[in-house]
Amino acid sequence: MDQTTTARNLELQRQWYGAPLGELCRDLCALFGVTQSGLAEILGISPAMLSLVMRGQRARIANPDAAARLSATLHLAHEVRAGTVPAGAVAGRLDEVRGNRTPGQESMGTAVSAPPPAEAGDLSPDAELRFVRRLRDLLTATAGAVDILDAAALVEARHPGLAEILRTCGAGRTDEAVALVHRLTTPDR
Template identity: 70%
Template sequence: MDQAAMTRNQELQRQWYGAPLGELCRDLCTLFAVTQSGLAEILGVSPAMLSLVMRAQRARIANPDAAARLSAVLRLAHDVRAGTVPAATARETLATIRTSRTPGQDSLGTASLPPAPPHPAPAPAHGPAQGPDPDAQFALRLRDLLNSRAGAAEILAAAALLEPDHPGLADILRTCGAGRTDEAVNLVRRLGAGRDAGARRTGP
């Protein structure tokens, strides 16, 4: 494969996952203390296939179950780093992901994720925890709703169509439907802060 095609695949991976899969998968191996072959086993693909994706000779994993597991492992990694999932339970969650199946999903595997053990939502940044974070809960519900209706590629395509006339809606689609969890939560918080400020200006 020529360099131009590999560069194009890396750019697609950035759009879908936030970074090239070579970087992300190496980070996953370090975080969870597994080899590349071990990560491939968790995802349910051959080490050779995972290597092709990491080298950007393939843009994505074609098997929908394996692609969904990759999305689940990436989300677990984010939650472990954020402290919302204890690192001690990560192995158990990885075992659950390894045996999960998501029939009918697209080849990005983003339409649904396997169930994870219950854990508290991130605490609001402006003070001590007072129960579940409503912004995080809303962002997760919105993402699950969008992902239940379309895959990441379709969501990104819809956002591109909306961008010229409705950039705000396009941003919501891209971020909440195909972006990282922290980006979606931050966007919900920004939009909520703007709504609250407008209400204060027009209130009694």
């Protein structure tokens, strides 16, 4: 693989995840006390595939289930650092992540029913975060961040609000997506 492709992949990772996956995955390994092979097992991919992604030889994890588990693991790391998940609960939460499939899908790809959506203004901060995660997982299960950003650019002129949702919830930072959901679902006071 040439250096140009690797540099492009690392830049895409910065755009999609906020940092190269090598940095993020090493941080996850240190935080959760697992090896790179252990992290690969949590994500449900081979250690070799994780290594390719971490070195920038692949821009992303293409398997939607594994990508969703990576997202959930990154969110768990944020919660651990924020102190909202006690140390004693981390192993159980990692086991939950390990068993997760793409939200809304059975193992053979058959859609399952989702819980009814909350009414506008009924979302607690935790519910907003869960909603953002589910929306991001749904979007990224069908397209990569570059494709989501392209779709946002295509609809920007006629549907700027939809473009903002695609950009922020599909390819932006989680805290920005939560803020957007809060702004859009909270009635004016």
